[in-house]
Amino acid sequence: MALLEVKDLKVRVEEREILHGLTLTVNEGEVHAIMGPNGSGKSTLSHVIAGKPGYEVTDGQILFKGEDLLEMSPDERAAKGVFLAFQYPVEIPGVATMNFLRTALNAQRKARGEDEYSTPDFLKKVREVSKSLNIPQDMLKRGVNVGFSGGEKKRNEVLQMALFEPSLCILDEMDSGLDIDALRIAADGVNALRSPGRAMVVITHYQRLLNYIVPDVVHVMSKGRVVKSGAKDLALELEASGYAQFEDA
């Protein structure tokens, strides 16, 4: 069943069109990779799906579980199950990570009409997940991402993904700024979250991330459109031949 349907999406930023009619369908349980050169619109797509301000959708639509995502505020999208793992997670001094995680989780649950987590249940859950991601407890007491290394910030994103249990995860350049070890830990965390009810969109410039998170479908983006789609081998072809063949597409 289609979880995410992007149909002929056109998006402008400050009078300049970035996406020129992008179409993409992601089904439940699938992992899609979106690859493309810098400036092809990959991050714009992820921002528009999450609801970041500053983007003007001039045409097309985005359906999530059949509902019009563009009509929803970012927090409503999160509560419905959309999760964007940021390329550059922000630092929020003065907001303790634990307090943030709990406030966010309970806000999502409240929006869905579910009971808020009790303190013991919440703590238990955080401990389990953080242990599997090799996140020390004292990191959770610090301000959100404050003083975290690049790897720690990405692991914190995966921790949230595991806690919030979204049905659609968009990973925006998760490999940027990570060494191989940090990348492996983060990717293992992501792979553990693969499930039949959950889809993932992995946005990356490089093929190497896809050695760790193996996609079902690979799309190539260029100049604001999907120009080619195929199975996971497409990523390897790109690695060999580069993006130049699509630059004039």
Place this chain on the structure above:
Amino acid sequence: MNVAVAKTGKGRAVSDLFASAEGRLPGAPDVIAVRREAFETYERLGLPHRRIEEWKYTDLRALVGEMLPLAAAPDADALKRAAEVVKAHAIAGARKLVLVDGVFAADLSDVKALASEVSLKTLREVLADEANPAAGDLLQTASTDAVISLNAAMATDGVVVSVADGTHLSAPVQLIHIATAAGASAFTRSHLRIGKGARATIVETFVAAGKASGYQVNDAVILWIGDNADIAHIRLMDDAPDAVNISSQFVTVGAAVKLNFFNMTTGAAVSRLQGFITLAGEGSELSANGVNLLQKTEHGDTTLVVDHAVPNCVSRETFRAVIDDRAHSVFQGRIIVRPDAQKTDGKMMTRALLLSDEAEADNKPELEIFADDVSCGHGATAGALDDSLLFYLKARGLPEKQAQALLIQAFVGEAIEQIADDGLREHVIGIAERWLERRS
């Protein structure tokens, strides 16, 4: 604006006020003479206005206009309403001293519990004591201005507390000012004397009972701290949204003292805390912090003058203002370093968070340094909430207001965290959270 006319107008209004109140103002003839002199000073100066440098941003003539008649002494109904307020605002475990409409309310106060650890009198009884030739001194202060003079002329009551040398108070002392009247004024003045080596936590709370509105508060506190004392002093100005609160504090700090001062303003149409802190003994450490949380058309002014009169003292000031709607926050911080006060270390940082395009913040740091071997500095910033942080929180499921609230709490947290006592800090955070809930 015609100054002479304005002054005459206000002067006459207060003149009537003073004449009508005089019968209710406690004091032996000597004290009344001091009051008259103070009143004459006020008449000469008139209400402060924008052309008086210290009051440039808080023009009381424009903001307040007329002075209201003295509130009636509280009746049984007022005391009953005040009792409910005490319940809601008392800090757990604290010993309370309650002033209702400018009159000490013994029945609402923990007089007995306090008597075992401190000497306690009311201002009224000290001023009325004809055998005390120095009673009039209680109405004198190291410096004065129009509102302080008016306070000296009109003060009806207050507390006079003395903590003996070496006494460690077992619980905080909470002075609760409650307004129950509408359209009336209360003038209070308190003296707190902390002995050498003593330890105490003093909290001042300003609140309104349900029906109180449009009232005016003019309070003065004279705090003297002996050598080696360790003091936490917290003020919570949580008045009714249409009230006026003008508070003046005179603090004299001895040697090797630790003083942790905090003020938070979360109410009143017009408020000003003016604190004059003199570091008069060597080796003392002052931490002075504050938060203004303002909305609608509220005007909140925090003015601190820290006077390094002797060498080797440290002062740190951290101030935060959160300003919504068309509110206006003022922070004036002056650090004076006297010629002899070498090795002074004084720093001041103030930051304003503007939540609306029409919000206004005025930061005025002033350094007056007359010694050459000192380390002093100040910084000031003003800005809006960071959009990238807001989006991150919203993308994690926090609705707009909740995301803002979390960032606002973090912003003021740096000042509130300076309060060492967990229970008190939680109390203060609770008031800040209620302010956030009032935003709609």
